[in-house]
Amino acid sequence: MKPLREPAFTRLWIAAFFSETAEWMLQIALPVFIFQTTGSAATTALSIVLGLLPAVLLSPIAGVVADRWNRRLVLCVVCAGQAFVALPLLFVASGGPAFVIYGVMAAQAGLASLFEPARNALVPELIAPDELIGANGLMSINGSVARLAGGWAGGLLLGFGGLGWVVVAYLGVLVIGSALLMRPFRRAAAPVAAGPHEPVLRAWIEGLREIGREGRLRLAGVVVVLTSLAQGMFLVLFVVFVLDILKGTEGDVGLLRGVQALGGLAAGFAVATVARKVAPTALLGWGGLALGLLSAVIWNLPALTASLGVFIGLFGLVGAPGVLAGSGLLSLVQTTASPERSGRVLSTVFAGTAGFTALGALLAGGLLNVLGSSVLLNVQAGLHTLSALVVLGVSASGRLRGNAVLAVRRSE
Numbered sequence: 001m002k003p004l005r006e007p008a009f010t011r012l013w014i015a016a017f018f019s020e021t022a023e024w025m026l027q028i029a030l031p032v033f034i035f036q037t038t039g040s041a042a043t044t045a046l047s048i049v050l051g052l053l054p055a056v057l058l059s060p061i062a063g064v065v066a067d068r069w070n071r072r073l074v075l076c077v078v079c080a081g082q083a084f085v086a087l088p089l090l091f092v093a094s095g096g097p098a099f100v101i102y103g104v105m106a107a108q109a110g111l112a113s114l115f116e117p118a119r120n121a122l123v124p125e126l127i128a129p130d131e132l133i134g135a136n137g138l139m140s141i142n143g144s145v146a147r148l149a150g151g152w153a154g155g156l157l158l159g160f161g162g163l164g165w166v167v168v169a170y171l172g173v174l175v176i177g178s179a180l181l182m183r184p185f186r187r188a189a190a191p192v193a194a195g196p197h198e199p200v201l202r203a204w205i206e207g208l209r210e211i212g213r214e215g216r217l218r219l220a221g222v223v224v225v226l227t228s229l230a231q232g233m234f235l236v237l238f239v240v241f242v243l244d245i246l247k248g249t250e251g252d253v254g255l256l257r258g259v260q261a262l263g264g265l266a267a268g269f270a271v272a273t274v275a276r277k278v279a280p281t282a283l284l285g286w287g288g289l290a291l292g293l294l295s296a297v298i299w300n301l302p303a304l305t306a307s308l309g310v311f312i313g314l315f316g317l318v319g320a321p322g323v324l325a326g327s328g329l330l331s332l333v334q335t336t337a338s339p340e341r342s343g344r345v346l347s348t349v350f351a352g353t354a355g356f357t358a359l360g361a362l363l364a365g366g367l368l369n370v371l372g373s374s375v376l377l378n379v380q381a382g383l384h385t386l387s388a389l390v391v392l393g394v395s396a397s398g399r400l401r402g403n404a405v406l407a408v409r410r411s412e
Helices: 007-038 043-051 053-057 061-068 073-083 086-095 098-127 130-161 161-182 200-213 215-245 250-258 260-272 279-304 308-336 339-370 372-396 401-410
Strands: none
Touching: 007 043, 007 073, 007 098, 007 130, 007 161, 007 215, 007 250, 043 098, 043 339, 053 098, 053 339, 061 098, 073 098, 073 161, 086 098, 086 161, 098 130, 098 308, 098 339, 130 161, 130 250, 130 260, 130 308, 161 200, 200 215, 215 250, 215 308, 215 339, 215 372, 250 308, 260 308, 279 308, 279 372, 308 339, 339 372
């Protein structure tokens, strides 16, 4: 896998693994802890929203920071900051008030909103342009392994040792990630020169205008809306699905979330090797369609069986199309946005993801007692399917060809 021949990218790749592993530990442990403490899906949904809202509010700042500051330094400081703001969770673990969790989740989300645009804008500087999709595939492998390791560790540590064990392990993993980012990177491409220091709001609006000008970025925006609504619903409904419908444990929640990494690993290797030349829209469309259809099968299968082994296999399988679609979406944005505005465009995409994920979580939490979990789970699968059909339909129409030529020129 050619991108790993670049030492700078390899170090970023390893650091990102530790960062994502830590993130998954809390993503699994905290919603389960809240659901067990309160017994309320609505409260669980509210905690998820509070953990997403700062990413929306900080989007203008995150994009400008990624475009103006040293991106490696931003990543290093964010990792250290996430470790620091998690310390109050030790107070909760020893009997302190649970509302502290909400503040920690908000602070974590705010810092994460700085991390993602900087990391994804940095990748094109560390590798050759024709290896970008392969590099994103490798990053997807990272995400898959991190999901498996972090999800499993978060659920297991919470079940056997309580929240305190989760927090201690989380802090240790983040310290390693931060240490890997301390030394400067040797770039394969010259770093993008910072633009004029215009006001933050004006700079962010320039990024929004770029999305409005480019058909490929507008298509990415539609995908973000539909799939993020689905993801927000999933975050709430998945806990209910495992604990109430499958009658599982908190360890099962971590296992089933983490096992998606197995399919994701296979898909990540495919994107990094044999599929690295596939068009981003093809990855996005066909991957999203498979994700929607497999999700529908999973949500309706308890009518026939509640065997944990069956669902381990299916959740492992569904991780593959999720990685294909995610790699396609990221590559679509990276190859279309102009280099000097890529941080702002990416931060807007991530902010949209966070905002509509929060909306999806609120809808799921508020409508669960009205419509029931079965209806909402099928709506969630339908949103993924609809998004994929939009991408495939627009791609087949040929309306993106002009934008594709422009994207190729920008990557040269």
